[in-house]
Amino acid sequence: MTTWQDNPILTVEHLTMRFGGLVAVDDLSFEVGRGDITALIGPNGAGKTTVFNCVTGFYKPTEGRITMKRENGQEFLLERIPDFEIAHHARVARTFQNIRLFGGMTVLENLMIAQHNKLMKDSVFSIGGIFGIKSFRKSENASVKKATEWLERINLIDRADDPAADLPYGDQRRLEIARAMCTNPELLCLDEPAAGLNPRETSELNGLLHSIRDIDKTAVLLIEHDMSMVMEISDHVVVLDYGVKISDGDADFVQNDPRVIAAYLGVDDDEVEVAEAEAKVGQKEGATS
Numbered sequence: 087m088t089t090w091q092d093n094p095i096l097t098v099e100h101l102t103m104r105f106g107g108l109v110a111v112d113d114l115s116f117e118v119g120r121g122d123i124t125a126l127i128g129p130n131g132a133g134k135t136t137v138f139n140c141v142t143g144f145y146k147p148t149e150g151r152i153t154m155k156r157e158n159g160q161e162f163l164l165e166r167i168p169d170f171e172i173a174h175h176a177r178v179a180r181t182f183q184n185i186r187l188f189g190g191m192t193v194l195e196n197l198m199i200a201q202h203n204k205l206m207k208d209s210v211f212s213i214g215g216i217f218g219i220k221s222f223r224k225s226e227n228a229s230v231k232k233a234t235e236w237l238e239r240i241n242l243i244d245r246a247d248d249p250a251a252d253l254p255y256g257d258q259r260r261l262e263i264a265r266a267m268c269t270n271p272e273l274l275c276l277d278e279p280a281a282g283l284n285p286r287e288t289s290e291l292n293g294l295l296h297s298i299r300d301i302d303k304t305a306v307l308l309i310e311h312d313m314s315m316v317m318e319i320s321d322h323v324v325v326l327d328y329g330v331k332i333s334d335g336d337a338d339f340v341q342n343d344p345r346v347i348a349a350y351l352g353v354d355d356d357e358v359e360v361a362e363a364e365a366k367v368g369q370k371e372g373a374t375s
């Protein structure tokens with residue numbers, strides 16, 4: 087079995103991000119394995135979103151290197167290129183904490199617009215579209231086919247013509263992921279994909295992420311606060327606290343790591359056993375009262 091170190095798609099080296107005097111991310115290094123679901127976790131304010139923003143080009147890091155290695159061997163230093171090139175050439179797609187669909191457009195149109203760049207190119211920037219040239223028609227048909235396939239995969243084909251804003255929250259989340267997938271990413275970055283979902287919607291999301299890893303062979307990097315979801319689906323978990331990496335391994339390793347338990351309980355490492363015992367007593371008392 088390969089691990090994230092053997093075949094990384096993304097390598098983060100000595101990443102540091104300062105905002106004035108505040109060090110949000112401090113000398114962070116980790117790998118994201120090709121074909122893995124990797125979770126970036128940590129308490130509030132640990133620096134997770136800042137890392138995401140550096141990987142996807144929203145922030146330029148103060149120091150460090152972020153290398154994306156595509157399947158075809160091409161390498162991109164993400165800290166050096168603008169965000170549209172990160173999406174377009176390095177093939178990194180992302181979603182945000184808050185859903186950013188085009189609510190007034192239909193469900194299908196949301197998936198079509200994700201393929202806009204290719205359509206524009208194939209239509210020679212609309213001129214070919216007006217005259218109906220063959221390459222544009224072919225490209226348009228391919229876009230509709232791809233959008234339809236995704237709607238079938240996320241069980242929204244019956245809602246194709248409804249405005250995206252009319253969908254239930256969990257469906258909107260999956261549509262947003264499908265829209266990101268329509269840009270053909272090799273790395274998909276998801277910012278709290280399970281936030282606000284009920285257990286049924288979370289289970290549908292888990293199925294979708296597994297299929298993206300296994301069928302599309304797209305690596306997934308996610309930030310998530312829902313620990314049971316993280317531990318269930320992740321091949322690899324990286325834990326941050328106060329901008330510093332405190333643990334890095336598979337889900338079993340990380341959830342039993344005393345440094346992680348200490349960070350989440352808000353105590354020092356050497357106080358973990360006492361805090362855990364107190365937490366268990368508290369749970370029992372809660373159950374009997």
Ligand SMILES: Nc1ncnc2c1ncn2[C@@H]1O[C@H](COP(=O)(O)OP(=O)(O)OP(=O)(O)O)[C@@H](O)[C@H]1O
Nearest residue numbers: 105108109110128129130131132133134135136137
């Ligand atoms: N643009 C910014 N300007 C100044 N400080 C910032 C900026 N972005 C983030 N920070 C600070 O950097 C630190 C890390 O924030 P970040 O949002 O990355 O954490 P997080 O782990 O994603 O937190 P949460 O789980 O609450 O979303 C925090 O102290 C935050 O206030």
